[in-house]
Amino acid sequence: MVMRFSQRISPPNIRKLQVRGAGGKLRTVFDLRYRVYFTDGTSHRAHTTHKSNAEALGEYTAASAAVARNEYGVTLTRKEKNALAVFTLADAAEEYQRRTAVSQAPTTHDCERLQIVQLLKGFGADTPIADITAEDVRRYIAKRKDKPTAVRHEIGVLGRIFKVCHEMGIVGEKSPVAGIKLPRKPTPEIYYLSxxxxxxxxxxxxxxxxxxxxxxxxxxxxxxxxxxxxxxxxxxxxxxxxxxxxxxxxxxxxxxxxxxxxxxxxxxxxxxxxxxxxxxxxxxxxxxxxxxxxxxxxxxxxxxxxxxxxxxxxxxxxxxxxxxxxxxxxxxxxxxxxxxxxxxxxxxxxxxxxxxxxxxxxATLAVLNGAPANIAQRLLGHSTLAMTTRYTRIKNTPEVAVIEAISQKLGQNWDKNLKSQTNKKARSISESEM
Missing domain, CATH: 1.10.443.10 (Intergrase catalytic core)
Structure with missing residues (x-):
């Protein structure tokens, strides 16, 4: 009874299991995204099946189940069972939560559990983790575009789930989350006390x-x-x-x-x-x-x-x-x-x-009472001046003051209609030239 097992072969998303059962027959099962390859140990010839995803998945699942039921007379370790199993998103999320239960703070763990609930609703709890693509992630983000902050956290959790699955050999090294453009968080309104x-x-x-x-x-x-x-x-x-x-x-x-x-x-x-x-x-x-x-x-x-x-x-x-x-x-x-x-x-x-x-x-009272922005930055401990101007609600104030001064010098009225008037004049000039 001999068993050889390898989690990753080039390309990295292939899984391989070699089993020699009680009858002495060697059988090798390869899985490459539901394209199943069988090798017979007696003839050493490879038979390939280029079937539909559903048929290939059924055939591969049957072969995996036969090994799991110990029909070939072998005992699998937990790691080998993980490689054979068709891991769903719910299974992967459960494994991720189990691994992070000790290292995370209780509040963080509870928040991530709620985020996982949203992921299971969006992608489907029974969806195989290896089937989730970058396009699926984009569709998920588009459906929840009204909640950008929540989506950023949820996609972050999904990326960490894929990392755990990669360590287990269930998915390849490239995560579908990598390179995805996440929705930007809106700049919050800054309130302060008088x-x-x-x-x-x-x-x-x-x-x-x-x-x-x-x-x-x-x-x-x-x-x-x-x-x-x-x-x-x-x-x-x-x-x-x-x-x-x-x-x-x-x-x-x-x-x-x-x-x-x-x-x-x-x-x-x-x-x-x-x-x-x-x-x-x-x-x-x-x-x-x-x-x-x-x-x-x-x-x-x-x-x-x-x-x-x-x-x-x-x-x-x-x-x-x-x-x-x-x-x-x-x-x-x-x-x-x-x-x-x-x-x-x-x-x-x-x-x-x-x-x-x-x-x-x-921050706001300091700037309103004459503190320069760089001094306020030093007092607040900000790494950039842009952060200080956002906190102190003075963004673009110097620029607006300069434009107002120039307008008054030229005898123009600085009002909301000035920009629209300028645009109309520019359009009329371009039309006359045409």
Whole structure:
């Protein structure tokens, strides 16, 4: 009983299986996109079948099933079974999810599961993975052109699924996703807080923090320094989550922000309000630790003493992490401030907003108050000036000002009809010349 197996032969999408069964007859099965080749070991002559895809698929599937049922007296490994199987998109997606379950964060894994559901609807769960072509991918994109961001994520997942299938030897090296032009994401509208709204948010956050109890059940106390630092530094939420106490120089009023996105650090001066907010927060942590230790020893109720001991352990972990604005449950991760932020926004400005609006506010107010674009770029930690102008809503402003100045010099009125009038005049001149 002899079996020789090879996953890839030139060209790479051929699969080959050689089996010598109990009768001593050698049979080789080749698969090249549903063109099936059989080789008889006795005569060593190849018999080819150039049939329709459906007939060839049925013949090849029957031969594969015979091997899988062990009719030839051989035992296949899992890798060999994968090469013989007609893998559908659902099978491939399941294998991809199984492989990434450990390496991915739970939220990412759940998001990709929803994206896979959309892929199965669009391409068909029972579609063989090897049958999906670049034209199929383009048709899928055209059907969902109204959701460009979702499509980009879904096609990205499909590409990773094909990569896993290539590693298993089920498809060739070239993925149908490669070279596909994805729909562009529309530039989002940038919203920011006015100066009055930003001040109201900081005052509301301060009031909420100073009335918060000395426990770690909510982030009501931490939301005050978070809002103030976000508005006065324009730091990204991930940068604030990684800020450590040794990055803050209280004596000189400066802070080092270690950028996660561009992997560069920047040093910024601090406003007195930011320094005060951080000093208050550091004192609050000390008071909370002192209160927890006292309650753990002298608490009237057993539940209070147990909760206080747990809080002491949490505060020790927070202190050892060195983080200025840590996650209470797991220091080192990004804190979930959504509930506390919503309370502050609704009380201050009457609507909910995202934390990233603080960064837009810092950039916009800086430029509106005379900061050059290159200075704003340095403060925000952007890699390009184009990104800064998009955030600060000043794109094309210098060009428009120049054109307006020239128009006024020439005595023309700068209005919306000027362009259409110019175009009509150009057309009339071209028609007269003809």
């Amino acid at each position: 100066a009055d709204e930003a001040s109201a948010v900081m005052h509301t956050a301060e009031s909420l923090a100073k009335s918060a109890p000395l426990n770690l059940r909510t982030y009501d106390a931490m939301i005050y320094p978070y809002c103030v630092l976000s508005i006065y530094t324009g730091a990204r939420p991930c940068e604030l989550a990684r800020m450590r106490w040794y990055d803050i120089d209280f004596n000189n009023g400066i802070v080092t922000i270690r950028a996660v996105k561009t992997e560069q650090s920047r040093v910024m001066a601090w406003a007195p309000a930011a320094v005060y907010a951080l000093q208050w927060w550091r004192q609050w942590l000390k008071d909370s630790e002192r209160d927890a230790k006292r309650t753990a020893k002298r608490g009237e109720r057993i539940a209070d003493r147990v909760d206080a001991r747990r809080r002491v352990e949490q505060l020790k972990a927070i202190k050892s992490s060195g983080l200025a604005l840590p996650c209470f449950e797991s220091p080192g991760e990004k804190p979930d401030l959504k509930k506390a932020l919503n309370r502050v926004f609704i009380a201050a400005i009457g609507r909910k907003e995202r934390a990233y609006i603080f960064r837009h506010t810092f």
